[in-house]
Amino acid sequence: MLPTIHQFMQALRSPADSFTTLQRAKVVCGSDGLPILRRTTRYVEAEITLDGARYLLSMPLSTAAAAQCERTLTALQRLNHPALAAVRWLPGEGRFFTPEGVVRTVNLVLQALPGAALEEAVFRLSSQELEEAIEQLKRDLEALNLAHNNLKAENLRWANGRLVPIRYFDATLGGASERDHRALEAIYTELAGDDEHFVSDCDLPYDPIPKLIGHKWVGHEFEGLICVEDTEGFGYVDAANRYIIAPRFCWADDFHEGRAVVQTEQGMGLIDREGRFVLPPIYEVVEYHAAETLIQARQGGLWARFDYMGRQLTPFGTTYEV
Amino acid sequence: MYSQSITRAHRTAFILLIDGSGSMAEELLFRGRTQSKAEAVATITNELIFELIERARRTEGVRDYYDIAVLGYGGDDRVYALLDAERPMMSVAELAAKPIDLHRQLIDMRQPDGSIAQREFCTPQWVKPHCTGQTPMLEALRIARDLLKEWVLRPENAASFPPVVFNITDGEATDGTDNDLYGVAEEIRSLATTEGNVLLLNIHIAPATSTSGCCFPSANELGEMSRHAHLLYSCSSEMPACFNEAIRSIKGLQAEPPFRGMSFNASVADVVAMLDIGSISVKTE
Numbered sequence: 001m002l003p004t005i006h007q008f009m010q011a012l013r014s015p016a017d018s019f020t021t022l023q024r025a026k027v028v029c030g031s032d033g034l035p036i037l038r039r040t041t042r043y044v045e046a047e048i049t050l051d052g053a054r055y056l057l058s059m060p061l062s063t064a065a066a067a068q069c070e071r072t073l074t075a076l077q078r079l080n081h082p083a084l085a086a087v088r089w090l091p092g093e094g095r096f097f098t099p100e101g102v103v104r105t106v107n108l109v110l111q112a113l114p115g116a117a118l119e120e121a122v123f124r125l126s127s128q129e130l131e132e133a134i135e136q137l138k139r140d141l142e143a144l145n146l147a148h149n150n151l152k153a154e155n156l157r158w159a160n161g162r163l164v165p166i167r168y169f170d171a172t173l174g175g176a177s178e179r180d181h182r183a184l185e186a187i188y189t190e191l192a193g194d195d196e197h198f199v200s201d202c203d204l205p206y207d208p209i210p211k212l213i214g215h216k217w218v219g220h221e222f223e224g225l226i227c228v229e230d231t232e233g234f235g236y237v238d239a240a241n242r243y244i245i246a247p248r249f250c251w252a253d254d255f256h257e258g259r260a261v262v263q264t265e266q267g268m269g270l271i272d273r274e275g276r277f278v279l280p281p282i283y284e285v286v287e288y289h290a291a292e293t294l295i296q297a298r299q300g301g302l303w304a305r306f307d308y309m310g311r312q313l314t315p316f317g318t319t320y321e322v
Numbered sequence: 323m324y325s326q327s328i329t330r331a332h333r334t335a336f337i338l339l340i341d342g343s344g345s346m347a348e349e350l351l352f353r354g355r356t357q358s359k360a361e362a363v364a365t366i367t368n369e370l371i372f373e374l375i376e377r378a379r380r381t382e383g384v385r386d387y388y389d390i391a392v393l394g395y396g397g398d399d400r401v402y403a404l405l406d407a408e409r410p411m412m413s414v415a416e417l418a419a420k421p422i423d424l425h426r427q428l429i430d431m432r433q434p435d436g437s438i439a440q441r442e443f444c445t446p447q448w449v450k451p452h453c454t455g456q457t458p459m460l461e462a463l464r465i466a467r468d469l470l471k472e473w474v475l476r477p478e479n480a481a482s483f484p485p486v487v488f489n490i491t492d493g494e495a496t497d498g499t500d501n502d503l504y505g506v507a508e509e510i511r512s513l514a515t516t517e518g519n520v521l522l523l524n525i526h527i528a529p530a531t532s533t534s535g536c537c538f539p540s541a542n543e544l545g546e547m548s549r550h551a552h553l554l555y556s557c558s559s560e561m562p563a564c565f566n567e568a569i570r571s572i573k574g575l576q577a578e579p580p581f582r583g584m585s586f587n588a589s590v591a592d593v594v595a596m597l598d599i600g601s602i603s604v605k606t607e
Contacts, residue, residue, distance in 0.1 A: 005376040006369050010429070014441050017431040032424055033444045039379045061377075063571075097432060102574075154381065258442040272426075272442065293439035308440035309428070 002066070003096045003106050005044050008059050009035055011094055012046050013223075014257065016291045020093050022057070022110070023291075025050045029224035030239075033273055043169065047113065054113040056166065059094065059106060066107055069169050073109065076146075076168055083140035085157065085166050086112040111166055115159025118191070125158070127192040134184045137163045138176070147177030153187050212241045222254040225273070234262070236275075245275035256290035259308070270295060270310065278310040323518040324562045326483045328387050334483040335389040335411070335473050336374060339462045340367055340404065341491035341527075342396030342452035348492070350529040352587055354430045354438065359527045360451035362587070363490050365427070366525060367392070367449045370488065375418045384418040391469060392448070395462040397455035399497060404449055411469060422446045459491060460498035463506040470513050470520055484518045490525040493550025500553050507557035518562060523583035524554040537585035538569045540578060551586065558584040 003011075011018035012027040012035045019025065025048040027035040038045045042065035045058045060066035073089040092105040115121065122130065140162075141148065148155075149170040157164045212218045212226060215237075219227035225236040225244055235247030236255075251263040259278060262271050269281030270288060279286060283297040295306040302316035328334050346360035353365075371392070378387045391411040392404040403410040405417060425447035430438045470485050487510060495503055513520040528548060536543060544555055561569060561581045569581050 004369070004373050006372050010443065013443055014431050017433060017439060017441070034424075034446075037376065037379075038381065039376060041380075044376070103432070273444070293441075308442065 002061060002063065003059070003094065003104070005037070005039075005061075007096045008044055008046075008094070009037065011096065012048070012057075018095055020095070021090065022048070022050060022093065022108075025055075025057070026222065027057075028221075033224045043109075056111040056113055058109040058111065058167075058169075060109075065169070069109060070107065072169060072171050075173055076171060079144055079146070081140065081144055082160070083137065083144065083162065083164060084168075085114055085164050087166075087168060109169075111168075113157060113166065114164050115157045117154070118156040118158050118163065118187075119153050121158035122191045130192045131188060133158075133161075133163045134188050137165070138181060138184060141180060142176040145173055145175055147172045147175060148180050149177060151180050151183040151187070153191060156187070212237060214241070219254060222256065223258070223273070225255050225260075227252050227254055227260075236260075244273075245271070253288075256288070257293070259288055259290070259295075261286050261288050268297075270306075278308075279306060324483065324564050326481060326517045328483050330386055332482045333386065333388050333479065335391075335470065335479075335485035337411075337466045337469060337485065337487045338367060338370065338390070338392045339459075339466060339487065339489040339491070340392065340394045340449060340452075341457060341459065341489075342394045342454065343457035343492075343494075343496070344396070344454050345457065345492055345494055346396075346451075346453035346527075348529065350527065350587070352527075355428070358451060358453065359492050360453040362527050364447070364449050364451040366490055366527075368425070368445065368447050371417070371448045372446055375414060378414045379418070384415045386413045386415045388414050389473070390414055390417055391466075393462055393465060394449075394452060395458045396452060399456045399458040399461065401458060401462045401465050410465075411473075417448075420448075422448060456496045457491070457494055458497040459489070459495035460502050460506060463489070463503070463510060467506060467510045467513070470510065474513050474515055474520070479515060481516050484515045484520050485513075486521045486523065488523050488525060489554075490527065491554070492527050493524075493548070493554050503553065504557055511559050519559070521559045521561075521583055522557065523585075524558045525585045526551050526554050527587060536573075536587075538573060538577075538581035539584060539586065540581060555582055555584055558582045 015025045016023045028047040030036050035046050042061055043058045044061060045056055048055050048057050060069055070089055073087055076084070076087065088110045090108045090110055093108040094106040096104055096106065148165050148168065149172060150167060151165060155165055155167045157166055212228065215228040215230055217229035221239060224238060228235060228237050228247065230247040232247040234249040234252035235243060236245040238244050249262040249264055253261040255273065258273050259270055262269055262281065264281040267282045267284060268286040269277050269283065270279035270286055272278055279295065279297060283299050285298040287296045293308050296303050297306060299316050301319060303318045304316040305313040307313055326332050340363060342360065346363060347358050349356055349358055350362065352362040374390060375384060378384050389411045393401055393410060394404045395401045406412060424444040427443050427445050429441050429443060431441050433439055466487050473479060473485060507522055510522050511519055528551065538561060539555065544552060561583050563579065566579045566581065570577050
């Protein structure tokens with residue numbers, strides 16, 4: 001039985017507990033802290049970053065979809081062409097539990113997201129460049145003898161001066177598809193409008209993340225929150241640069257599993273996503289190891305352990321990190 | 323039977339009946355944590371609503387694949403709409419458009435080495451824990467029956483996948499006898515579209531010595547469960563044979579049908595995953 005979308009969402013927010021090889025994955029979240037999911041009839045998808053690269057992680061929603069996807073991707077893995085984005089079928093990647101407490105695994109699909117989404121990149125392409133790229137893609141698909149069968153703007157990326165299709169779940173080998181050609185022509189008609197709107201003469205680097213201006217220093221996004229340093233101290237903003245936790249700390253770390261280590265003039269502590277102290281800022285040092293849910297704090301040179309809710313588990317008794 | 327895809331042309335309906343009576347304040351072990359029955363019910367209900375909304379979501383927004391009603395029962399023998407007091411039943415797109423609260427939930431995640439780690443997640447919350455007063459389950463089932471009677475009679479729903487009723491309770495009704503409950507359950511199950519009869523699924527929340535729940539039990543799995551569990555089992559629909567394969571993949575291949583639409587201390591959001599929601603635009607086979 002395949003997991004529910006709710007279980008998939010939970011796994012994305014706790015990858016170290018829920019995935020076999022994607023334990024370091026970071027899911028792209030909205031400002032509410034919930035993963036941004038995309039749905040089709042047969043798949044649920046989320047964008048993740050892994051070791052700095054962007055991927056699309058997909059879970060089939062039915063056994064029929066899973067079986068077809070596995071067949072398709074197994075066949076495609078024999079192809080090696082710059083027009084194909086890297087895609088891997090990950091058997092048994094996701095782990096979840098049934099009501100009876102039995103562990104079950106689920107197969108997932110990991111697809112590289114090269115370059116930028118076509119719908120975003122198109123604003124710096126001229127009509128001619130788009131037309132040439134579409135013709136190149138037609139030739140690529142014919143050379144590969146591949147029919148994608150689901151070509152639309154949202155299933156195309158712009159990378160290294162060419163169009164790269166993604167979401168090959170319904171692709172078939174054995175001949176390019178007239179339907180693909182018609183779809184590409186429809187994409188051209190839809191996107192290649194008035195060239196006055198194109199800004200191809202401005203060779204600005206593409207950056208889909210809005211600039212977080214007005215800060216002395218800006219960190220990276222973790223769990224929908226970005227650590228920033230302002231005149232008042234360190235705090236956290238969302239992707240739209242709205243303060244979620246006001247700047248008031250001498251120092252602050254990134255969020256992992258809903259907790260972040262911070263430092264005030266009184267000492268170090270641990271906060272939750274709303275900026276409330278789970279461990280009060282009274283300790284000399286706080287160490288938080290998210291993967292093991294291990295929190296250690298030092299006071300008077302002695303260490304003690306705490307749980308996720310800030311409850312003390314061991315007395316202050318050792319002179320080293322336990 | 324039960325083979326119609328759920329689409330905008332062939333919508334279906336879901337009714338969730340939520341026990342909010344005083345007995346729901348009792349504590350039980352649910353998913354490894356001690357909490358009130360009311361909290362467990364709210365968790366199950368919110369997961370179910372989340373699943374229903376997300377299954378209907380597409381790139382352009384939530385599609386009107388079904389109508390949803392969420393009714394609470396409790397207090398002074400009252401049955402009340404939990405989503406909109408004026409309209410008990412609304413489309414899933416209308417429900418998705420309503421503002422929601424985010425609820426901070428502490429969850430035990432099992433680690434690869436078998437140990438448990440706590441994680442705190444924010445989850446959408448449509449229904450909050452509620453526990454006060456009586457348990458007018460009979461009246462709630464009657465209202466569900468009346469809503470569905472009207473729904474299945476609409477011509478546009480005649481060939482739809484039949485509606486599904488989820489009744490989430492600790493099973494202790496105070497406004498009728500066991501025979502009354504069985505009778506109204508029978509009336510609900512006898513309502514039908516051309517695709518099959520309405521499915522009535524009971525989710526029983528009760529203290530237990532075992533930490534794990536179970537779902538879709540067969541008769542021999544009831545064992546020494548309470549009288550209430552046996553009553554809810556009798557009131558629940560027998561799951562159609564087309565679901566047997568999916569249910570066996572949850573319970574294990576050794577499980578033998580027929581299965582009842584019931585769960586014990588466990589969500590039945592898997593039922594939603596078994597349904598064929600949405601049309602497939604890409605045909606390659």
